[in-house]
Amino acid sequence: MRPGLTIGEFAALTHLSVRTLRRYHEAGLLEPAAVDRFTGYRYYSADQIPPAQVIHRLRELDVPLAEVKSILATDDPKRRTELIAGHLQRLEEQLDRTRSAVVSLRQLLRPDPADLKVELRSVPARTVAAVSDGVTLPDVLPWYAAAMAELDAVFPPAEHTGPPGGRYANELFTEGAGAVTVFRPVRSPHRAGRIEVLELPAIDLAVAVHHGPHDDIDVTYGRLGAWVVEHALAVDGPIYETYLVGPRDTDVPDAWRTEIGWPVFRVTPD
Known part of the structure; x- marks a missing residue:
């Protein structure tokens, strides 16, 4: 009996590429449930799907790997919420700056001094x-x-x-x-x-x-x-x-x- 999901199966279920999963393993962010000591094959458990999906969503929001690791490591829901909220606030501020720059550029591209x-x-x-x-x-x-x-x-x-x-x-x-x-x-x-x-x-x-x-x-x-x-x-x-x-x-x-x-x-x- 296999020790769990292969890395390919786990990648398909979580929408995280095999390459990404390997990188997360090396960074200590998402370690496999088991690694075959003879073949080096990585195996994941079904319980790891939710945290992997959380990682996927956080990375889509450009949360740095170090912050993702901190979020996953904390057992305090309040602290976890604060970490995520802090990053969302920075994203909103960046979005506001981007929106302002876009509006200004549009005006500058069609100036009408008259x-x-x-x-x-x-x-x-x-x-x-x-x-x-x-x-x-x-x-x-x-x-x-x-x-x-x-x-x-x-x-x-x-x-x-x-x-x-x-x-x-x-x-x-x-x-x-x-x-x-x-x-x-x-x-x-x-x-x-x-x-x-x-x-x-x-x-x-x-x-x-x-x-x-x-x-x-x-x-x-x-x-x-x-x-x-x-x-x-x-x-x-x-x-x-x-x-x-x-x-x-x-x-x-x-x-x-x-x-x-x-x-x-x-x-x-x-």
Whole structure:
């Protein structure tokens, strides 16, 4: 009587190739139930089919072999779930980055500069409620979400006198870290927690509107920057964003509207 399933039979049942099964054996990831000491033939038991299928699914998700081994080695279901969840989170983040890159590339492959409408605007000085901090570029989105949530908690909609905005130091883009401010124009700005009362200076901006989700907002940034340089208007200073319609207004990303304001030489008001 045979000691179990041959490696070929086991490969057919688990959809793991013979070559892969041999590699997993050598790595100590999935050892055969028995190995014939004379022929070297590997034999597997039916009980090994479920763990082999788990390995197959994990490898389809690009879980590294070392992590697969850790997942299979632990007897703690909670720990096993944490290991798998951690990898899934990394995959989701990678998918988001890939999706953003695809959207941007599609926009860049069919540019239409004539579609970009730029307005030269003199923005008066404003007193706003704001949260400011030094932030690294990868942390901007979570930091922004937390700061806006804090502003919204202190200043309800009845207090709002305009859409929220952000001010981003050039170093954030050139060095990967810099000063960031998010703010709300409100009736009675006051301090609370991280919130401060901030005097935004009068400034002249070249303004363009980015339509839709922020996956390809860098394309609009680039087109606006090129327009400013072409018209010899650029000056040093932070970039301003105004969130006319955003995730706090609608859960339909295609409806989002973000104004990007690039500092320019003073223009004559209309």
